[in-house]
Amino acid sequence: MSLIYLAPMEGVVDYTLRDILTASGNVDHCVTEFIRVSERLLPISVFYRMMPELHHGGKTHSGVPVFAQLLGSEPSVLAENAARVVELGAPGVDLNFGCPAKTVNKSRGGAVLLKEPELIHSIVSAVREAIPSSIPVTAKMRLGYFDKSLAIENAQAIESAGASTLTIHARTKEEGYKPPAHWEWIAKIRDHVSLHLVANGEVWTPEDYHRCRQVSGCADVMIGRGMLANPFLADQIKQGQDVSAASDEQWIALIPMLERYHQQVIDDLSERHVHGRIKQWLSMLKLGYPQASRLFDRIRSERDPLSIMETIRAEREHYSVPAE
Structure with missing residues:
Protein backbone atom coordinates (compact mmCIF):
# COMPACT_ATOMS: atom_id res chain seq x y z
CA MET A 1 0.00 0.00 0.00
CA SER A 2 1.33 3.42 -0.96
CA LEU A 3 2.00 5.91 1.81
CA ILE A 4 1.51 9.67 1.94
CA TYR A 5 4.02 11.64 4.00
CA LEU A 6 3.37 15.15 5.32
CA ALA A 7 6.42 17.32 4.67
CA PRO A 8 8.17 19.17 7.51
CA MET A 9 7.79 22.86 6.66
CA GLU A 10 9.68 25.03 9.14
CA GLY A 11 7.62 27.86 10.58
CA VAL A 12 4.32 26.49 9.29
CA VAL A 13 3.70 22.79 9.90
CA ASP A 14 3.94 22.73 13.68
CA TYR A 15 2.33 20.10 15.87
CA THR A 16 -1.14 21.70 15.74
CA LEU A 17 -1.16 21.72 11.96
CA ARG A 18 0.21 18.17 11.93
CA ASP A 19 -2.70 17.18 14.14
CA ILE A 20 -5.23 18.98 11.93
CA LEU A 21 -3.89 17.64 8.63
CA THR A 22 -3.67 14.03 9.86
CA ALA A 23 -7.11 13.93 11.50
CA SER A 24 -8.80 12.21 8.54
CA GLY A 25 -6.45 9.25 8.74
CA ASN A 26 -5.27 9.55 5.14
CA VAL A 27 -1.79 10.86 5.97
CA ASP A 28 0.50 8.01 6.98
CA HIS A 29 3.64 9.67 8.31
CA CYS A 30 4.89 13.02 9.64
CA VAL A 31 8.23 14.67 10.37
CA THR A 32 8.71 17.62 12.74
CA GLU A 33 9.96 21.03 11.76
CA PHE A 34 13.74 20.85 11.94
CA ILE A 35 15.28 20.94 15.40
CA ARG A 36 18.50 22.92 15.05
CA VAL A 37 21.51 21.25 16.70
CA SER A 38 24.77 23.14 16.96
CA GLU A 39 27.30 22.62 19.73
CA ARG A 40 25.58 20.90 22.62
CA LEU A 41 22.97 18.50 23.85
CA LEU A 42 19.67 20.36 23.77
CA PRO A 43 17.51 20.66 26.89
CA ILE A 44 14.63 18.22 27.11
CA SER A 45 12.24 21.17 27.03
CA VAL A 46 13.27 21.95 23.44
CA PHE A 47 12.27 18.50 22.24
CA TYR A 48 8.92 18.65 24.02
CA ARG A 49 8.25 22.12 22.59
CA MET A 50 9.07 21.11 19.03
CA MET A 51 7.49 17.68 19.31
CA PRO A 52 4.66 17.57 21.87
CA GLU A 53 3.70 14.21 20.35
CA LEU A 54 6.44 12.80 22.61
CA HIS A 55 3.86 13.02 25.40
CA HIS A 56 1.71 10.42 23.65
CA GLY A 57 3.94 7.85 22.04
CA GLY A 58 5.42 9.95 19.26
CA LYS A 59 2.14 10.05 17.36
CA THR A 60 -0.49 12.61 16.47
CA HIS A 61 -3.86 12.28 18.17
CA SER A 62 -5.09 10.28 15.19
CA GLY A 63 -2.22 7.82 15.58
CA VAL A 64 0.13 8.96 12.80
CA PRO A 65 3.81 8.44 13.72
CA VAL A 66 6.01 11.55 13.87
CA PHE A 67 9.78 11.40 13.39
CA ALA A 68 12.02 14.03 14.97
CA GLN A 69 14.00 15.91 12.34
CA LEU A 70 17.46 17.14 13.33
CA LEU A 71 19.52 19.73 11.46
CA GLY A 72 23.20 20.37 11.99
CA SER A 73 26.71 19.49 10.83
CA GLU A 74 28.52 17.99 13.83
CA PRO A 75 28.14 14.18 13.73
CA SER A 76 28.84 13.55 17.42
CA VAL A 77 26.49 16.30 18.62
CA LEU A 78 23.72 15.19 16.27
CA ALA A 79 24.19 11.64 17.51
CA GLU A 80 23.94 12.73 21.14
CA ASN A 81 20.73 14.65 20.46
CA ALA A 82 19.29 11.78 18.43
CA ALA A 83 19.84 9.45 21.38
CA ARG A 84 18.12 11.95 23.68
CA VAL A 85 15.00 12.37 21.55
CA VAL A 86 14.70 8.61 21.10
CA GLU A 87 14.92 8.17 24.88
CA LEU A 88 12.02 10.61 25.14
CA GLY A 89 9.90 8.45 22.83
CA ALA A 90 10.53 9.50 19.22
CA PRO A 91 9.73 6.53 16.95
CA GLY A 92 12.40 7.61 14.45
CA VAL A 93 15.00 10.24 13.61
CA ASP A 94 15.13 12.14 10.32
CA LEU A 95 18.17 14.15 9.18
CA ASN A 96 17.80 17.39 7.22
CA PHE A 97 20.02 17.75 4.15
CA GLY A 98 17.53 19.78 2.18
CA CYS A 99 16.65 23.09 3.82
CA PRO A 100 17.42 25.86 1.28
CA ALA A 101 17.17 28.82 3.69
CA LYS A 102 20.19 31.14 3.46
CA THR A 103 20.45 31.61 7.21
CA VAL A 104 20.48 27.83 7.73
CA ASN A 105 23.02 27.20 4.97
CA LYS A 106 25.31 29.94 6.32
CA SER A 107 25.40 28.08 9.64
CA ARG A 108 26.40 24.91 7.79
CA GLY A 109 23.07 23.20 7.94
CA GLY A 110 20.57 21.82 5.46
CA ALA A 111 21.22 21.76 1.71
CA VAL A 112 24.73 23.22 1.92
CA LEU A 113 25.93 19.85 3.26
CA LEU A 114 25.16 18.33 -0.15
CA LYS A 115 28.54 19.69 -1.22
CA GLU A 116 30.16 17.21 1.22
CA ILE A 123 26.45 12.31 10.21
CA VAL A 124 24.12 9.48 9.22
CA SER A 125 26.57 6.86 10.48
CA ALA A 126 27.02 8.58 13.86
CA VAL A 127 23.27 8.88 14.40
CA ARG A 128 22.69 5.29 13.28
CA GLU A 129 25.26 4.03 15.81
CA ALA A 130 23.87 6.18 18.61
CA ILE A 131 20.32 4.83 18.69
CA PRO A 132 18.84 1.33 18.91
CA SER A 133 18.74 -0.64 15.66
CA SER A 134 14.98 -0.95 16.02
CA ILE A 135 14.56 2.82 15.61
CA PRO A 136 14.66 4.00 11.97
CA VAL A 137 17.10 6.65 10.80
CA THR A 138 15.84 8.48 7.72
CA ALA A 139 17.01 11.49 5.73
CA LYS A 140 15.70 14.17 3.41
CA MET A 141 17.80 15.75 0.69
CA ARG A 142 17.54 17.88 -2.41
CA LEU A 143 19.18 16.92 -5.70
CA GLY A 144 22.16 19.12 -4.88
CA TYR A 145 23.26 22.62 -3.99
CA PHE A 146 24.37 24.39 -7.17
CA ASP A 147 23.72 21.45 -9.50
CA LYS A 148 22.87 17.75 -9.53
CA SER A 149 26.38 16.40 -10.01
CA LEU A 150 26.56 14.86 -6.52
CA ALA A 151 22.97 13.63 -6.29
CA ILE A 152 23.77 9.96 -6.70
CA GLU A 153 26.88 10.14 -4.52
CA ASN A 154 24.94 11.80 -1.70
CA ALA A 155 22.19 9.19 -1.87
CA GLN A 156 24.77 6.41 -1.82
CA ALA A 157 26.47 8.02 1.19
CA ILE A 158 23.17 8.13 3.06
CA GLU A 159 22.42 4.51 2.18
CA SER A 160 25.86 3.13 3.06
CA ALA A 161 25.76 4.93 6.42
CA GLY A 162 22.67 2.98 7.45
CA ALA A 163 19.59 5.09 6.73
CA SER A 164 16.50 3.06 5.90
CA THR A 165 14.52 5.71 3.99
CA LEU A 166 15.53 8.72 1.90
CA THR A 167 13.07 11.41 0.84
CA ILE A 168 14.23 13.35 -2.20
CA HIS A 169 12.97 16.83 -2.97
CA ALA A 170 13.44 16.79 -6.73
CA ARG A 171 15.13 20.19 -7.05
CA THR A 172 18.48 21.69 -6.11
CA LYS A 173 18.92 24.42 -3.53
CA GLU A 174 19.51 26.92 -6.34
CA GLU A 175 16.25 25.88 -8.02
CA GLY A 176 14.41 26.57 -4.78
CA TRP A 183 11.09 13.58 -10.64
CA GLU A 184 13.05 11.79 -13.36
CA TRP A 185 16.19 12.39 -11.30
CA ILE A 186 14.71 10.37 -8.46
CA ALA A 187 14.33 7.51 -10.93
CA LYS A 188 18.02 7.89 -11.86
CA ILE A 189 18.99 7.70 -8.20
CA ARG A 190 16.83 4.60 -7.76
CA ASP A 191 19.08 2.83 -10.26
CA HIS A 192 22.05 3.29 -7.91
CA VAL A 193 20.63 2.65 -4.42
CA SER A 194 18.37 0.04 -2.89
CA LEU A 195 17.07 1.87 0.19
CA HIS A 196 13.45 3.00 0.36
CA LEU A 197 12.94 6.27 -1.56
CA VAL A 198 10.12 8.75 -1.11
CA ALA A 199 9.45 11.33 -3.85
CA ASN A 200 8.79 14.97 -2.98
CA GLY A 201 8.17 18.20 -4.84
CA GLU A 202 5.44 19.97 -6.85
CA VAL A 203 2.51 17.70 -5.93
CA TRP A 204 -0.63 19.88 -5.85
CA THR A 205 -3.36 17.56 -7.16
CA PRO A 206 -4.16 13.84 -7.30
CA GLU A 207 -3.05 13.97 -10.94
CA ASP A 208 0.36 15.34 -9.88
CA TYR A 209 0.60 12.61 -7.25
CA HIS A 210 0.03 9.81 -9.74
CA ARG A 211 2.38 11.35 -12.31
CA CYS A 212 5.07 11.81 -9.65
CA ARG A 213 4.85 8.15 -8.72
CA GLN A 214 5.00 7.09 -12.34
CA VAL A 215 7.98 9.26 -13.29
CA SER A 216 10.00 8.76 -10.09
CA GLY A 217 9.24 5.07 -9.71
CA CYS A 218 8.46 5.65 -6.02
CA ALA A 219 5.42 4.10 -4.39
CA ASP A 220 5.41 6.69 -1.60
CA VAL A 221 5.16 10.46 -1.88
CA MET A 222 5.78 13.34 0.54
CA ILE A 223 3.55 16.41 0.11
CA GLY A 224 4.17 19.85 1.61
CA ARG A 225 2.79 23.02 0.05
CA GLY A 226 0.15 21.05 -1.83
CA MET A 227 -1.30 19.87 1.46
CA LEU A 228 -1.30 23.39 2.89
CA ALA A 229 -3.06 24.73 -0.19
CA ASN A 230 -5.58 21.89 -0.08
CA PRO A 231 -5.88 20.20 3.33
CA PHE A 232 -8.14 17.58 1.75
CA LEU A 233 -5.57 16.47 -0.83
CA ALA A 234 -4.57 13.25 0.95
CA ASP A 235 -8.25 12.35 1.31
CA GLN A 236 -8.87 13.01 -2.38
CA ILE A 237 -5.87 10.87 -3.35
CA LYS A 238 -6.80 7.94 -1.11
CA GLN A 239 -10.49 8.09 -2.05
CA GLY A 240 -9.84 8.48 -5.77
CA GLN A 241 -11.73 11.77 -6.01
CA ASP A 242 -11.60 14.19 -8.89
CA VAL A 243 -10.71 17.71 -7.83
CA SER A 244 -13.06 20.45 -8.91
CA ALA A 245 -13.11 24.10 -7.92
CA ALA A 246 -13.10 24.61 -4.17
CA SER A 247 -16.64 24.60 -2.89
CA ASP A 248 -18.31 26.47 -0.04
CA GLU A 249 -18.73 23.06 1.60
CA GLN A 250 -14.95 22.55 1.66
CA TRP A 251 -14.37 26.08 2.92
CA ILE A 252 -16.93 25.59 5.68
CA ALA A 253 -15.02 22.50 6.79
CA LEU A 254 -11.82 24.54 6.83
CA ILE A 255 -13.00 27.41 9.02
CA PRO A 256 -12.90 25.48 12.34
CA MET A 257 -9.40 24.26 11.39
CA LEU A 258 -8.26 27.86 10.93
CA GLU A 259 -9.80 28.89 14.23
CA ARG A 260 -8.22 26.02 16.11
CA TYR A 261 -4.82 26.60 14.53
CA HIS A 262 -4.78 30.31 15.30
CA GLN A 263 -5.89 29.72 18.91
CA GLN A 264 -3.08 27.24 19.46
CA VAL A 265 -0.55 29.63 17.96
CA ILE A 266 -1.83 32.36 20.30
CA ASP A 267 -1.28 30.01 23.22
CA ASP A 268 2.21 28.99 22.13
CA LEU A 269 3.96 31.99 20.58
CA SER A 270 4.85 35.47 21.69
CA GLU A 271 2.41 38.13 20.48
CA ARG A 272 4.75 39.65 17.92
CA HIS A 273 5.04 36.33 16.02
CA VAL A 274 1.45 35.08 16.24
CA HIS A 275 -0.10 36.95 13.33
CA GLY A 276 2.42 35.57 10.83
CA ARG A 277 1.50 31.90 11.15
CA ILE A 278 -2.17 32.19 10.14
CA LYS A 279 -1.24 34.58 7.32
CA GLN A 280 1.26 32.03 5.99
CA TRP A 281 -1.36 29.31 5.90
CA LEU A 282 -3.98 31.57 4.32
CA SER A 283 -1.43 32.59 1.69
CA MET A 284 -1.19 28.94 0.69
CA LEU A 285 -4.95 28.39 0.88
CA LYS A 286 -5.45 31.32 -1.50
CA LEU A 287 -4.09 29.12 -4.29
CA GLY A 288 -7.23 27.00 -4.19
CA TYR A 289 -9.84 28.93 -2.24
CA PRO A 290 -11.14 32.38 -3.26
CA GLN A 291 -12.72 32.52 0.20
CA ALA A 292 -9.23 32.33 1.73
CA SER A 293 -8.13 35.22 -0.45
CA ARG A 294 -10.96 37.39 0.86
CA LEU A 295 -10.22 36.43 4.47
CA PHE A 296 -6.53 37.11 3.97
CA ASP A 297 -7.29 40.58 2.61
CA ARG A 298 -9.28 41.36 5.76
CA ILE A 299 -6.39 40.46 8.08
CA ARG A 300 -3.45 41.41 5.83
CA SER A 301 -2.42 44.49 7.82
CA GLU A 302 -3.71 43.29 11.19
CA ARG A 303 -1.09 42.46 13.83
CA ASP A 304 -3.29 41.96 16.88
CA PRO A 305 -3.89 38.19 17.24
CA LEU A 306 -7.22 38.66 19.04
CA SER A 307 -8.54 40.90 16.27
CA ILE A 308 -7.52 38.24 13.75
CA MET A 309 -9.40 35.66 15.79
CA GLU A 310 -12.52 37.83 15.76
CA THR A 311 -12.29 38.04 11.97
CA ILE A 312 -12.05 34.25 11.69
CA ARG A 313 -15.01 33.84 14.03
CA ALA A 314 -17.00 36.32 11.96
CA GLU A 315 -16.26 34.13 8.94
CA ARG A 316 -17.57 31.11 10.85
Whole structure:
Protein backbone atom coordinates (compact mmCIF):
# COMPACT_ATOMS: atom_id res chain seq x y z
CA MET A 1 0.00 0.00 0.00
CA SER A 2 1.33 3.42 -0.96
CA LEU A 3 2.00 5.91 1.81
CA ILE A 4 1.51 9.67 1.94
CA TYR A 5 4.02 11.64 4.00
CA LEU A 6 3.37 15.15 5.32
CA ALA A 7 6.42 17.32 4.67
CA PRO A 8 8.17 19.17 7.51
CA MET A 9 7.79 22.86 6.66
CA GLU A 10 9.68 25.03 9.14
CA GLY A 11 7.62 27.86 10.58
CA VAL A 12 4.32 26.49 9.29
CA VAL A 13 3.70 22.79 9.90
CA ASP A 14 3.94 22.73 13.68
CA TYR A 15 2.33 20.10 15.87
CA THR A 16 -1.14 21.70 15.74
CA LEU A 17 -1.16 21.72 11.96
CA ARG A 18 0.21 18.17 11.93
CA ASP A 19 -2.70 17.18 14.14
CA ILE A 20 -5.23 18.98 11.93
CA LEU A 21 -3.89 17.64 8.63
CA THR A 22 -3.67 14.03 9.86
CA ALA A 23 -7.11 13.93 11.50
CA SER A 24 -8.80 12.21 8.54
CA GLY A 25 -6.45 9.25 8.74
CA ASN A 26 -5.27 9.55 5.14
CA VAL A 27 -1.79 10.86 5.97
CA ASP A 28 0.50 8.01 6.98
CA HIS A 29 3.64 9.67 8.31
CA CYS A 30 4.89 13.02 9.64
CA VAL A 31 8.23 14.67 10.37
CA THR A 32 8.71 17.62 12.74
CA GLU A 33 9.96 21.03 11.76
CA PHE A 34 13.74 20.85 11.94
CA ILE A 35 15.28 20.94 15.40
CA ARG A 36 18.50 22.92 15.05
CA VAL A 37 21.51 21.25 16.70
CA SER A 38 24.77 23.14 16.96
CA GLU A 39 27.30 22.62 19.73
CA ARG A 40 25.58 20.90 22.62
CA LEU A 41 22.97 18.50 23.85
CA LEU A 42 19.67 20.36 23.77
CA PRO A 43 17.51 20.66 26.89
CA ILE A 44 14.63 18.22 27.11
CA SER A 45 12.24 21.17 27.03
CA VAL A 46 13.27 21.95 23.44
CA PHE A 47 12.27 18.50 22.24
CA TYR A 48 8.92 18.65 24.02
CA ARG A 49 8.25 22.12 22.59
CA MET A 50 9.07 21.11 19.03
CA MET A 51 7.49 17.68 19.31
CA PRO A 52 4.66 17.57 21.87
CA GLU A 53 3.70 14.21 20.35
CA LEU A 54 6.44 12.80 22.61
CA HIS A 55 3.86 13.02 25.40
CA HIS A 56 1.71 10.42 23.65
CA GLY A 57 3.94 7.85 22.04
CA GLY A 58 5.42 9.95 19.26
CA LYS A 59 2.14 10.05 17.36
CA THR A 60 -0.49 12.61 16.47
CA HIS A 61 -3.86 12.28 18.17
CA SER A 62 -5.09 10.28 15.19
CA GLY A 63 -2.22 7.82 15.58
CA VAL A 64 0.13 8.96 12.80
CA PRO A 65 3.81 8.44 13.72
CA VAL A 66 6.01 11.55 13.87
CA PHE A 67 9.78 11.40 13.39
CA ALA A 68 12.02 14.03 14.97
CA GLN A 69 14.00 15.91 12.34
CA LEU A 70 17.46 17.14 13.33
CA LEU A 71 19.52 19.73 11.46
CA GLY A 72 23.20 20.37 11.99
CA SER A 73 26.71 19.49 10.83
CA GLU A 74 28.52 17.99 13.83
CA PRO A 75 28.14 14.18 13.73
CA SER A 76 28.84 13.55 17.42
CA VAL A 77 26.49 16.30 18.62
CA LEU A 78 23.72 15.19 16.27
CA ALA A 79 24.19 11.64 17.51
CA GLU A 80 23.94 12.73 21.14
CA ASN A 81 20.73 14.65 20.46
CA ALA A 82 19.29 11.78 18.43
CA ALA A 83 19.84 9.45 21.38
CA ARG A 84 18.12 11.95 23.68
CA VAL A 85 15.00 12.37 21.55
CA VAL A 86 14.70 8.61 21.10
CA GLU A 87 14.92 8.17 24.88
CA LEU A 88 12.02 10.61 25.14
CA GLY A 89 9.90 8.45 22.83
CA ALA A 90 10.53 9.50 19.22
CA PRO A 91 9.73 6.53 16.95
CA GLY A 92 12.40 7.61 14.45
CA VAL A 93 15.00 10.24 13.61
CA ASP A 94 15.13 12.14 10.32
CA LEU A 95 18.17 14.15 9.18
CA ASN A 96 17.80 17.39 7.22
CA PHE A 97 20.02 17.75 4.15
CA GLY A 98 17.53 19.78 2.18
CA CYS A 99 16.65 23.09 3.82
CA PRO A 100 17.42 25.86 1.28
CA ALA A 101 17.17 28.82 3.69
CA LYS A 102 20.19 31.14 3.46
CA THR A 103 20.45 31.61 7.21
CA VAL A 104 20.48 27.83 7.73
CA ASN A 105 23.02 27.20 4.97
CA LYS A 106 25.31 29.94 6.32
CA SER A 107 25.40 28.08 9.64
CA ARG A 108 26.40 24.91 7.79
CA GLY A 109 23.07 23.20 7.94
CA GLY A 110 20.57 21.82 5.46
CA ALA A 111 21.22 21.76 1.71
CA VAL A 112 24.73 23.22 1.92
CA LEU A 113 25.93 19.85 3.26
CA LEU A 114 25.16 18.33 -0.15
CA LYS A 115 28.54 19.69 -1.22
CA GLU A 116 30.16 17.21 1.22
CA PRO A 117 29.02 13.59 0.74
CA GLU A 118 31.69 12.39 3.18
CA LEU A 119 30.30 14.58 5.95
CA ILE A 120 26.76 13.44 5.19
CA HIS A 121 27.94 9.84 5.53
CA SER A 122 29.59 10.65 8.87
CA ILE A 123 26.45 12.31 10.21
CA VAL A 124 24.12 9.48 9.22
CA SER A 125 26.57 6.86 10.48
CA ALA A 126 27.02 8.58 13.86
CA VAL A 127 23.27 8.88 14.40
CA ARG A 128 22.69 5.29 13.28
CA GLU A 129 25.26 4.03 15.81
CA ALA A 130 23.87 6.18 18.61
CA ILE A 131 20.32 4.83 18.69
CA PRO A 132 18.84 1.33 18.91
CA SER A 133 18.74 -0.64 15.66
CA SER A 134 14.98 -0.95 16.02
CA ILE A 135 14.56 2.82 15.61
CA PRO A 136 14.66 4.00 11.97
CA VAL A 137 17.10 6.65 10.80
CA THR A 138 15.84 8.48 7.72
CA ALA A 139 17.01 11.49 5.73
CA LYS A 140 15.70 14.17 3.41
CA MET A 141 17.80 15.75 0.69
CA ARG A 142 17.54 17.88 -2.41
CA LEU A 143 19.18 16.92 -5.70
CA GLY A 144 22.16 19.12 -4.88
CA TYR A 145 23.26 22.62 -3.99
CA PHE A 146 24.37 24.39 -7.17
CA ASP A 147 23.72 21.45 -9.50
CA LYS A 148 22.87 17.75 -9.53
CA SER A 149 26.38 16.40 -10.01
CA LEU A 150 26.56 14.86 -6.52
CA ALA A 151 22.97 13.63 -6.29
CA ILE A 152 23.77 9.96 -6.70
CA GLU A 153 26.88 10.14 -4.52
CA ASN A 154 24.94 11.80 -1.70
CA ALA A 155 22.19 9.19 -1.87
CA GLN A 156 24.77 6.41 -1.82
CA ALA A 157 26.47 8.02 1.19
CA ILE A 158 23.17 8.13 3.06
CA GLU A 159 22.42 4.51 2.18
CA SER A 160 25.86 3.13 3.06
CA ALA A 161 25.76 4.93 6.42
CA GLY A 162 22.67 2.98 7.45
CA ALA A 163 19.59 5.09 6.73
CA SER A 164 16.50 3.06 5.90
CA THR A 165 14.52 5.71 3.99
CA LEU A 166 15.53 8.72 1.90
CA THR A 167 13.07 11.41 0.84
CA ILE A 168 14.23 13.35 -2.20
CA HIS A 169 12.97 16.83 -2.97
CA ALA A 170 13.44 16.79 -6.73
CA ARG A 171 15.13 20.19 -7.05
CA THR A 172 18.48 21.69 -6.11
CA LYS A 173 18.92 24.42 -3.53
CA GLU A 174 19.51 26.92 -6.34
CA GLU A 175 16.25 25.88 -8.02
CA GLY A 176 14.41 26.57 -4.78
CA TYR A 177 10.70 25.95 -5.30
CA LYS A 178 10.53 26.91 -8.97
CA PRO A 179 8.70 24.41 -11.15
CA PRO A 180 9.25 21.88 -12.45
CA ALA A 181 10.31 19.26 -9.94
CA HIS A 182 12.73 16.85 -11.61
CA TRP A 183 11.09 13.58 -10.64
CA GLU A 184 13.05 11.79 -13.36
CA TRP A 185 16.19 12.39 -11.30
CA ILE A 186 14.71 10.37 -8.46
CA ALA A 187 14.33 7.51 -10.93
CA LYS A 188 18.02 7.89 -11.86
CA ILE A 189 18.99 7.70 -8.20
CA ARG A 190 16.83 4.60 -7.76
CA ASP A 191 19.08 2.83 -10.26
CA HIS A 192 22.05 3.29 -7.91
CA VAL A 193 20.63 2.65 -4.42
CA SER A 194 18.37 0.04 -2.89
CA LEU A 195 17.07 1.87 0.19
CA HIS A 196 13.45 3.00 0.36
CA LEU A 197 12.94 6.27 -1.56
CA VAL A 198 10.12 8.75 -1.11
CA ALA A 199 9.45 11.33 -3.85
CA ASN A 200 8.79 14.97 -2.98
CA GLY A 201 8.17 18.20 -4.84
CA GLU A 202 5.44 19.97 -6.85
CA VAL A 203 2.51 17.70 -5.93
CA TRP A 204 -0.63 19.88 -5.85
CA THR A 205 -3.36 17.56 -7.16
CA PRO A 206 -4.16 13.84 -7.30
CA GLU A 207 -3.05 13.97 -10.94
CA ASP A 208 0.36 15.34 -9.88
CA TYR A 209 0.60 12.61 -7.25
CA HIS A 210 0.03 9.81 -9.74
CA ARG A 211 2.38 11.35 -12.31
CA CYS A 212 5.07 11.81 -9.65
CA ARG A 213 4.85 8.15 -8.72
CA GLN A 214 5.00 7.09 -12.34
CA VAL A 215 7.98 9.26 -13.29
CA SER A 216 10.00 8.76 -10.09
CA GLY A 217 9.24 5.07 -9.71
CA CYS A 218 8.46 5.65 -6.02
CA ALA A 219 5.42 4.10 -4.39
CA ASP A 220 5.41 6.69 -1.60
CA VAL A 221 5.16 10.46 -1.88
CA MET A 222 5.78 13.34 0.54
CA ILE A 223 3.55 16.41 0.11
CA GLY A 224 4.17 19.85 1.61
CA ARG A 225 2.79 23.02 0.05
CA GLY A 226 0.15 21.05 -1.83
CA MET A 227 -1.30 19.87 1.46
CA LEU A 228 -1.30 23.39 2.89
CA ALA A 229 -3.06 24.73 -0.19
CA ASN A 230 -5.58 21.89 -0.08
CA PRO A 231 -5.88 20.20 3.33
CA PHE A 232 -8.14 17.58 1.75
CA LEU A 233 -5.57 16.47 -0.83
CA ALA A 234 -4.57 13.25 0.95
CA ASP A 235 -8.25 12.35 1.31
CA GLN A 236 -8.87 13.01 -2.38
CA ILE A 237 -5.87 10.87 -3.35
CA LYS A 238 -6.80 7.94 -1.11
CA GLN A 239 -10.49 8.09 -2.05
CA GLY A 240 -9.84 8.48 -5.77
CA GLN A 241 -11.73 11.77 -6.01
CA ASP A 242 -11.60 14.19 -8.89
CA VAL A 243 -10.71 17.71 -7.83
CA SER A 244 -13.06 20.45 -8.91
CA ALA A 245 -13.11 24.10 -7.92
CA ALA A 246 -13.10 24.61 -4.17
CA SER A 247 -16.64 24.60 -2.89
CA ASP A 248 -18.31 26.47 -0.04
CA GLU A 249 -18.73 23.06 1.60
CA GLN A 250 -14.95 22.55 1.66
CA TRP A 251 -14.37 26.08 2.92
CA ILE A 252 -16.93 25.59 5.68
CA ALA A 253 -15.02 22.50 6.79
CA LEU A 254 -11.82 24.54 6.83
CA ILE A 255 -13.00 27.41 9.02
CA PRO A 256 -12.90 25.48 12.34
CA MET A 257 -9.40 24.26 11.39
CA LEU A 258 -8.26 27.86 10.93
CA GLU A 259 -9.80 28.89 14.23
CA ARG A 260 -8.22 26.02 16.11
CA TYR A 261 -4.82 26.60 14.53
CA HIS A 262 -4.78 30.31 15.30
CA GLN A 263 -5.89 29.72 18.91
CA GLN A 264 -3.08 27.24 19.46
CA VAL A 265 -0.55 29.63 17.96
CA ILE A 266 -1.83 32.36 20.30
CA ASP A 267 -1.28 30.01 23.22
CA ASP A 268 2.21 28.99 22.13
CA LEU A 269 3.96 31.99 20.58
CA SER A 270 4.85 35.47 21.69
CA GLU A 271 2.41 38.13 20.48
CA ARG A 272 4.75 39.65 17.92
CA HIS A 273 5.04 36.33 16.02
CA VAL A 274 1.45 35.08 16.24
CA HIS A 275 -0.10 36.95 13.33
CA GLY A 276 2.42 35.57 10.83
CA ARG A 277 1.50 31.90 11.15
CA ILE A 278 -2.17 32.19 10.14
CA LYS A 279 -1.24 34.58 7.32
CA GLN A 280 1.26 32.03 5.99
CA TRP A 281 -1.36 29.31 5.90
CA LEU A 282 -3.98 31.57 4.32
CA SER A 283 -1.43 32.59 1.69
CA MET A 284 -1.19 28.94 0.69
CA LEU A 285 -4.95 28.39 0.88
CA LYS A 286 -5.45 31.32 -1.50
CA LEU A 287 -4.09 29.12 -4.29
CA GLY A 288 -7.23 27.00 -4.19
CA TYR A 289 -9.84 28.93 -2.24
CA PRO A 290 -11.14 32.38 -3.26
CA GLN A 291 -12.72 32.52 0.20
CA ALA A 292 -9.23 32.33 1.73
CA SER A 293 -8.13 35.22 -0.45
CA ARG A 294 -10.96 37.39 0.86
CA LEU A 295 -10.22 36.43 4.47
CA PHE A 296 -6.53 37.11 3.97
CA ASP A 297 -7.29 40.58 2.61
CA ARG A 298 -9.28 41.36 5.76
CA ILE A 299 -6.39 40.46 8.08
CA ARG A 300 -3.45 41.41 5.83
CA SER A 301 -2.42 44.49 7.82
CA GLU A 302 -3.71 43.29 11.19
CA ARG A 303 -1.09 42.46 13.83
CA ASP A 304 -3.29 41.96 16.88
CA PRO A 305 -3.89 38.19 17.24
CA LEU A 306 -7.22 38.66 19.04
CA SER A 307 -8.54 40.90 16.27
CA ILE A 308 -7.52 38.24 13.75
CA MET A 309 -9.40 35.66 15.79
CA GLU A 310 -12.52 37.83 15.76
CA THR A 311 -12.29 38.04 11.97
CA ILE A 312 -12.05 34.25 11.69
CA ARG A 313 -15.01 33.84 14.03
CA ALA A 314 -17.00 36.32 11.96
CA GLU A 315 -16.26 34.13 8.94
CA ARG A 316 -17.57 31.11 10.85
CA GLU A 317 -20.71 32.96 11.84
CA HIS A 318 -21.24 34.15 8.25
CA TYR A 319 -21.41 30.54 7.13
CA SER A 320 -23.26 29.45 10.30
CA VAL A 321 -20.52 26.98 11.20
CA PRO A 322 -20.86 25.66 14.77
CA ALA A 323 -17.88 26.23 17.07
CA GLU A 324 -15.75 23.15 17.80
